[in-house]
Amino acid sequence: MREFLKKEHWQKTFIIIYSGQALSLVGSAAVQFAIIWWLTVQTESAITLALASIVSCLPNMLIGPFAGVWIDRCNRRTVMIAADGLIALSSVILGIAFLSGNSPSVWFMYLILFIRGLGNTFHTPAMQAAIPLFVPVEILTKAGGWGNLVVSVSTMAGPALGAVLMSIFPMAAVMLVDIIGAAFAILCLLTISIPDIPRSAVNVHIIEDIKNGIIDMKNNKPLMAVFFPIIFATILYMPLGALFPLLVRQHYMGWAWHNAVVEFFFSGGLLLSSFAIGVWGGAKKRFLMISSAIITLGVSAAVGGLLPPEGFWGFVICCFIMGASGTFFNVPLMAYIQETVAPERMGKVFSVLTAAMALASPIGLIIAGPFSEWIGVDRCFAWSGALMGVIGIVCFFSTRPYDTRSD
DSSP states (O other), rough: HHHHHHHSSSHHHHHHHHHHHHHHHHHHHHHHHHHHHHHHHHHHHHHHHHHHHHHHHHHHHHHHHHHHHHHHHSOOHHHHHHHHHHHHHHHHHHHHHHHHOOOOOOHHHHHHHHHHHHHHHHHHHHHHHGGGSSSSSGGGGHHHHHHEEEEEEEHHHHHHHHHHHHEEEHHHHHHHHHHHHHHHHHHHHHHHHOOOOOOOOSSHOOOOOOOHHHHHHOHHHHHHHHHHHHOOOOOOOOEEEHHHHIIIIIIOOOOOOHHHHHHHHHHHHHOOOOOOOHOOOOOOOHHHHHHHHHHHHOOOOOHHHOOOTHHHHHHEEEEEHHHHHHHHHHHHHHHHHEEEEEEHHHHHHHHHHHHHHHHHHHHHHHOOOOOHHHHHHHHHEEEEHHHHHHHHHHHHHHHHHHHHHHH
């Protein structure tokens, strides 16, 4: 099967895909920033922001595994084009709503976030499952680092662009950057080809196909050893991402530009670490990288919650470290799956994993929303970070035997 995947001139395909995705991600990040900051200013409610994140995760929770089946049955380029188009459509709808003259309701904004989440439910696993079809297996980790570098630059520029556009133009105009970015990404995808995966002549029922993906995960013992720490870390971390704007506004007394600075430095950490992995290729002990990243993420989150209100720039440094640790968590995990899972089942495995993480997210958000309003968003950060550090230690001991075997 791997012989089927070997491609010459893979760099050209890689560059074209990520060039389109870079502009698309900048537009999407700008619009996402604008939506979340609009909700923050309008409501100043942790519960509202928590619900916004839950709504964004709902499509992945509800249809994530089914999405994986269709990703493995359809051409992955086609899936990515359709997903980009759907996300752009959500920006068109929101732009029209703001042009109507009436301020959209919170529930309407939730609908927009749901549509965008639906697009990402298909796009993210399709992208991850497409990469091994043209990138040589021995450099998947490096390619993942360079891909993460593109994502980091785009997500770093997006919030800054969103903050600038919100200060100059009405919300309807901000939507245009997402529409233009998605159109460019689709044009780039139309210029390249991604091969279909050979499939058996026997038609497998969709439920049976999902079961096969779950069985593949269960049979992969190293993946299962890291799976549960990842899920528990997600329960703790996802609320922090949703509550960033509220921590900036309530605890650090910040404004939109303060939040843009936080997002900028968080993405800057992603950028620097992605560049490092792209050049270095990552450590041989991948699970040690993942465990260390979870511990570092937890410690920096805890410190960010313990800083006094005048310690905003210290919090910015913590965000930079959190962003950097994210790459050392995500890239080795994705590369391990891409190397060890059969190509014809990779979409299902990625979708099952992301669906499980999406299901874990609202659990944390449901707890963290009321909890942060009870004890304060800063203390919520501190406690969540401390628990995440403990989970990272547990992850180290549960996955250590598999790193030892790979020496």
